[in-house]
Amino acid sequence: MIRPRIDSRSGVKASSPLRLQDNYLVGPKITIFQYAELAVFLFLIAKFWDLQIKNPQFYYERAKANSIKFVSLPAPRGRILDREGSVVVDNHPSFRLILVGETAREDHLRAIAQGLDIDYKELAARVRRLKSQPRYVPIVIKEDLMPADLAFIDSHHEFPAGLMLIPTQRRRYPLNGTLAHVIGYTGEISENELVSLEFAKCELGDVIGKFGIERQYNHTLMGIDGQRQVVIDNRGQLRQVIGDKPAVPGEDIQLTIDLDLQAVAELAMDGQEGALVALDPRTGEVLAMVSRPTFDTNKFAGRIKAQEWQEIVENPDHPLLNRAIQAQQAPGSTFKPFVALAGLETGTINDHFTVNCFGGVSLYGRYQHCWARTGHGPMSLHNAIVHSCDVYFYTVGSKVGIDEIARYANMAGMGQKTGIDLPHEAIGIVPSMEWKLRKFGQKWSEGETPSVAIGQGALTVTPLQLARAIGGVAMGGIWHHPHLLKALNTMEQPDVGSLNPTNVRKVVGGMNGVVNEDGGTGGRARLSGIDVCGKTGSAQLASIHNLKGGAESDLKDNAWFEGFAPCYAPEIVVVALLEHGEHGQFAAPIVREVIKTYFDKKRGISAAAHQGASADR
Numbered sequence: 001m002i003r004p005r006i007d008s009r010s011g012v013k014a015s016s017p018l019r020l021q022d023n024y025l026v027g028p029k030i031t032i033f034q035y036a037e038l039a040v041f042l043f044l045i046a047k048f049w050d051l052q053i054k055n056p057q058f059y060y061e062r063a064k065a066n067s068i069k070f071v072s073l074p075a076p077r078g079r080i081l082d083r084e085g086s087v088v089v090d091n092h093p094s095f096r097l098i099l100v101g102e103t104a105r106e107d108h109l110r111a112i113a114q115g116l117d118i119d120y121k122e123l124a125a126r127v128r129r130l131k132s133q134p135r136y137v138p139i140v141i142k143e144d145l146m147p148a149d150l151a152f153i154d155s156h157h158e159f160p161a162g163l164m165l166i167p168t169q170r171r172r173y174p175l176n177g178t179l180a181h182v183i184g185y186t187g188e189i190s191e192n193e194l195v196s197l198e199f200a201k202c203e204l205g206d207v208i209g210k211f212g213i214e215r216q217y218n219h220t221l222m223g224i225d226g227q228r229q230v231v232i233d234n235r236g237q238l239r240q241v242i243g244d245k246p247a248v249p250g251e252d253i254q255l256t257i258d259l260d261l262q263a264v265a266e267l268a269m270d271g272q273e274g275a276l277v278a279l280d281p282r283t284g285e286v287l288a289m290v291s292r293p294t295f296d297t298n299k300f301a302g303r304i305k306a307q308e309w310q311e312i313v314e315n316p317d318h319p320l321l322n323r324a325i326q327a328q329q330a331p332g333s334t335f336k337p338f339v340a341l342a343g344l345e346t347g348t349i350n351d352h353f354t355v356n357c358f359g360g361v362s363l364y365g366r367y368q369h370c371w372a373r374t375g376h377g378p379m380s381l382h383n384a385i386v387h388s389c390d391v392y393f394y395t396v397g398s399k400v401g402i403d404e405i406a407r408y409a410n411m412a413g414m415g416q417k418t419g420i421d422l423p424h425e426a427i428g429i430v431p432s433m434e435w436k437l438r439k440f441g442q443k444w445s446e447g448e449t450p451s452v453a454i455g456q457g458a459l460t461v462t463p464l465q466l467a468r469a470i471g472g473v474a475m476g477g478i479w480h481h482p483h484l485l486k487a488l489n490t491m492e493q494p495d496v497g498s499l500n501p502t503n504v505r506k507v508v509g510g511m512n513g514v515v516n517e518d519g520g521t522g523g524r525a526r527l528s529g530i531d532v533c534g535k536t537g538s539a540q541l542a543s544i545h546n547l548k549g550g551a552e553s554d555l556k557d558n559a560w561f562e563g564f565a566p567c568y569a570p571e572i573v574v575v576a577l578l579e580h581g582e583h584g585q586f587a588a589p590i591v592r593e594v595i596k597t598y599f600d601k602k603r604g605i606s607a608a609a610h611q612g613a614s615a616d617r
Contacts, residue, residue, distance in 0.1 A: 050166060051131055060146045069232050069243065071100060071138050074207060075223030076169035078250035080183060082259045083285075083486060087600075089183055091169035097153065099127070099139040100164050100230060115152040116142050119306060131323040140188070140205055143302035144170045166228070175221075177294030178266055179321035182257065182286075182422070182484065184212020185300035208301070208558030211320075213255070216421050253485045256285035264292045265599045268590040274558075274577040275463045276324035277482075278594050281471030281564065281573050284480030284492055286420070288594060295319040325418075325425045328460040329577065332537030333388045333584065334470070334560045335409075335455030335519075337507050341473060342408040343396045344503040351381040351506050358392040364447035367396045371538070385510025386520050389441050397453020402444055404431035405452060407569060411497045412469035412479065414461050419481040420600055421488065431458040455537060470562045471573035472497075474533070476504050505568070511535050512567045515588075524588035525563050530599050533570075534563035534591065536584025556580040561587035565595050572598045 015493045047569075060325035074096070080089035097116070109127065113120035118141075127139055142149065145165070153163065171186055187210045193199050202208060211220035226247035231240040263277050265288040278288040293315075295407040301306055312319060320408055321327070343349040358373035361368050370376065370390040376383075384392035397405060409415065415430030429435070433444040451457035461469075464482060472479030477499035481492050511533035514522040549551075559581030564573035576587040 043558075064505075069100065069230050071098065071164065071166065071228040071230055072205065072248050073166060073226035073228055073244060074168045074202070075225050075247035077171065077186070077207075077223065078221040079252045080213060080221075081252060081254045082257050082262075083255060083287075083340055084258070086259055088174060088255065088259065089259070092172050094143070094168050094170040095145040095150065096143050096166045097141040097145055097149070097167055097170045098164050099194050100232070112141060113157070115156070116145075116149050118142055122306060138164075138205065140303075141566045143168070147365050159486075161300055164230075166193075171298075173297040173301060175298070176266075177296055179257065179262060179289075180212075180214055180294045180297045181291040181298075181324065182255075182289050183297060184214040184216075185210055185297045186214050187300055188303065211420060212322075213253070215423050217253055217485065220253060221250040224248040238335040246569075251285055255484050256280075256287065256486050256489075257484065257574070258287045258598075260601055261288040261594055261597055262290070265590075265594050266591045269576075272581070273317065273579045274581065275327060276574065276576045276594070277463045277467045277592060278572060278574045278598075279467050279471055279482055281468075281480065281570050282473050283489055284468075284494070285486070285489070286482050286484050287572065287598070289324050289484075291321070291323040293319045314389075322422070322424075323463065323577065325352055325420060325422055325464050327462060327577065327579075328426050328428050329462075329508045329558055330457070330459055330539040331455040331461045331466055332539030332558065332560055334466060334535050334537035334562045334575075335389075335459065336385060336388065336393050336453075337470065337473065337511060337535055338409055338412060338414075339397050339400065339405060339453050340385060340392055340510065341499070341503060341507050342400050342405050344381075344506065345408065345500060346400060346404050348400045349381065349396055353396075354378050354380045355384070355389075355392045355395045357389050361391045361394055363394060363398055363450050364445075366447060368450050378399075381506060382510045382513060385507070385535070386513035386517055388514075388521050393617055394450040397449050397572065398446070400453075401434050402446075402449045402452060403434075405449070406430050406435070409459075409469075411477075411495075413495065414459075414465055414469055418464055418468050419483075420464060421483050421485055425464075426462055428462055429458055429460045456540060463577045465596075466560075466562055467573050467575040469573070471564060471570065473499070473504060474508060474564050474567075474570045474573065476501055508567055510534065515563070521585060522561065522563070522588050524585050525561065525592040525595075526594060527565075527596055527599075531566040531568075532563055532592070532595060533565065533567040534561060534588065536561055536588065538582065538584050541580075547592065557582050559587045560582050560583075562592045563588070563591040563595060565599070583609045 060413055076091050079087055079091070082088050104532055110120055113123050123141065146514045173183060173185070186207050187200060189202050189204065189206045193208065194202060194204065199208060209215035210222065214221065223383045224247060227245040231242060265278065269276055269290045269292050272292050275290055276288065276290040277286065279286055297314055344351070351542035356378050357370055357372070359370050359373045368390070371388070375386055378390070379387070379389045379392040409430045415428055417425045417427055436442055436444045448457055452459050468479055468482055473536040477497040479495040479497070481494070481615040483492060512519040512531070514536065515525045515532045515534045525532050525534045539558040539560065541557060559578040560576070561584050562573070562575045564570040572595060574591040576590045578587050581587060
């Protein structure tokens, strides 16, 4: 311990060495602090000078910009027109309620949800999700406000200042599910869709096409959204609307659909489960397309309720399935004309080749039954098509072989997409030796060929594929790609196959007899003064031994009919599929009504008469 010492001359205690050292260190520290304080002061003075004297306007504008937010003003979607320019899908003025810049209290959200008849949990979840976004995103509370909604909002001034009504346009779709599977519907973009390249230019809250034509031509129909500039204060409250930048409406598009034919087809298919397609085989234009059961597209025009969505997606009849392009079913006897054509084109048979039908035939160690258990007797090509003799086509198919059958089926477009301008088209199956080896790692058994030759086995098609296929055969081997956008007429290049016109004429002649000769299976499609060709088909869904007295009605045969007219210069081809319809003859009258409407319209007869006649049937 160091003790203080006393100076002998002054009597004052001298400082210790440690005290001297402390004084020596403190002095410079105070000096450094004083200089730092002076530097900060000078910095603040300089910034004050820059803000208030040198560049006040610049910083004022930047501060103002920090409080300005942009609210999207949705662009009206383009209209959808039919082939004659009639409006199929339009818009009507509406309002959208959004929340701008402020997170509403829970009690406000509950009151808003109750007053506007929306689900509180969904609303609260949407608010939480969008408020977590790094970018500023206004929250859509409700679309398409009704007068009662507007009155409710106007009468509740205690709600957040950030609530804002935005003028918008809501889709107006045809009633009763008409054209639902063709047109589709719109909806708010999902988070999964937002990250896809298809919607790279879209933002949260945008309304996009979700299904059908609305999805296929979304970017044409969408237009460019406008903007509303608003001022948000530092507490997140809306203070002022500065101005609007108008939206640019989307473009109209014109379809190939004929509304008169569509109306008759819709009515003829009412109460059925299945599909109908009408094409112009000369161009590939889709004149009518129906899928049943259908759904109400107007429910999707705003934000569909969760309960309504669940009811649709959980419906065992699958109303969202577009059976015209997605139902992959065995074509049954409607496939026989293609087998006949393959036999003629390969030289395996000629039109005089005859098979004696006794009600069945033994092939490859198995007895194959004809649908006529008592037999048809001697059958040549023409009569075999007219009476749809299974024994004849079992025999011809076995002689031609599975790969040649597949070659002509593929030529006609089966087993591949038609290329129609709709999303999610199914492919179907055309079996062959290569297909079975690739699919199952097994060799093809010749005993499987007879079933394929009558349109059964592994063979599946969609109604649209079958319509295109038979229309192309009737055109002599020219298969146009089906399309719904009329503008595609000038862009479409058909597929062309090398078919002998004489052979085509023989097959078409048989189909003429199906409708117009006594005993033909398609007599219900006959029309006075109109040369209609056709072919019935009944496709088995399960072995007859599995049907316990017919109790399992969902396993009844599917009924098909393919028809076109005039026979040797076709202008229209129509295919109808009735799921569980049992016999193709029941599908024939539906096809007849559509063909009759087409030709009566050409003669200037109103389609209203046909709609009334269909309703009376």
